[in-house]
Amino acid sequence: KAGVTQTPRYLIKTRGQQVTLSCSPISGHRSVSWYQQTPGQGLQFLFEYFSETQRNKGNFPGRFSGRQFSNSRSEMNVSTLELGDSALYLCASSRTYRDGGYEQYFGPGTRLTVT
């Protein structure tokens, strides 16, 4: 089955601009999470969506927002970009099985560079 896809893969923006990143989860996965990865901070949780509702939110400013559509696809938006927003943004989709099993898979990420 197809994996998690993210678009675009690379993006260059200037300070003050806004950006929208897209994520398509694995078919059958209803939960989508977003993470920011930087060399200094590692993987930091941004937020998680399930059935179009935000269930969890990490410790990021309100400039970071997201949404999920009825087909489970998700977008995240960063407004008023700052240099420190330069990072790899990873999307992960997940599902829980009746036996308690759980799986989560990451997409390849979107590399955002803010100049």
Next chain:
Amino acid sequence: DQQVKQNSPSLSVQEGRISILNCDYTNSMFDYFLWYKKYPAEGPTFLISISSIKDKNEDGRFTVFLNKSAKHLSLHIVPSQPGDSAVYFCAASPESRDHTGNQFYFGTGTSLTVIP
């Protein structure tokens, strides 16, 4: 405050031997744990998970052990292969029996090198 810690930034193991990657956590509410491996320029790849109701989970060459009293988990890779060379991350999530929400905290990773 780093709630999930991988204290060994790197590990080198001879091919065919066992690789043991360790992870410690501080939050007793963590209930679900995952291991990932990551190659450069790629997103993390899910390897194996374990919930707190178990102390061991196996999947092929990979076994994860959980010691809740010590707040410690480990990933064993037997036998290690050169293709296993990557950065390995552990991640933990607070209790969510029906998985109504998942917020994973990641360790900083351990770079494993398997020497042929």
